[in-house]
Amino acid sequence: MTVEQSQLAAVAPRLPGTVPAERIATVSVRRHAPSLVAPLLTLPDLCSAVADTLDELGTGSVIPGHLLNRAAGTGRVCGPAITLRYVAVGGDVSANRAAGRGLLIGDRDLYGLAQPGDIAVMDASAAHDTAVLGGLSARWADLAGLAACVVDGTVRDTDSLREVGLAVWSAGRNPACGRYRIEAVELNGPVSLFGRTVRPGDYLVADDDGVCVIPHDDVPAVVERCLASAQAEHELTELLASGRRLEEIVSLLRSRSTPA
Structure with missing residues (x-):
């Protein structure tokens, strides 16, 4: 048994098994220590x-x-991506139902591959006219400990999503479900978010302004520079709130930027 097979066997009790094993690109997702990225969540x-x-x-x-607009949840999130890619089945829903097509819906299996704090990234860009996440899916994701779901596609059951409270970003809302319309073709492979590539283990941050994708290897440098920039911005904010006149502030800033 290969390492990947043994890892798949280890998580098998968490997988409903809807998606065949050959469509799971990897079980091993690189993750940074939570302590490395936690400071990002303190930034305004x-x-x-x-x-x-x-x-x-x-x-x-x-x-x-x-x-990618917030559909549910509050606050901001930061975590490593686990990924799911869908394709459109095509054809008539009634015919697909009769033929048993469009039944490989992969969200539950994806959640089974997750670790607490992960962010599920779903690429349904080929099927924006169907929802790929709803209330039951959100409850499953929440139970699995996911920090958020980010969907290049639509979601439904908005009232239930808000009741669950899981952070969800999506391209929109649509009551039509994915069953008989889409099929999961790969878990934990490269996916697209509006043309931007996301790989398993890349880090996403998201808030009400949108979503950022940080390549896995660049996370330490991004954290370091973000914290340094935040400190500089904090100092400027305090200066602006200090009660000094604008002329004094401009003069002070000029003196700081003048080489000795």
């Missing part, structure tokens, strides 16, 4: 801070809130 305007840092480092990607 998290996604904006991370987006600025990604620009400075020339890495990662940003998806604005009008494309």
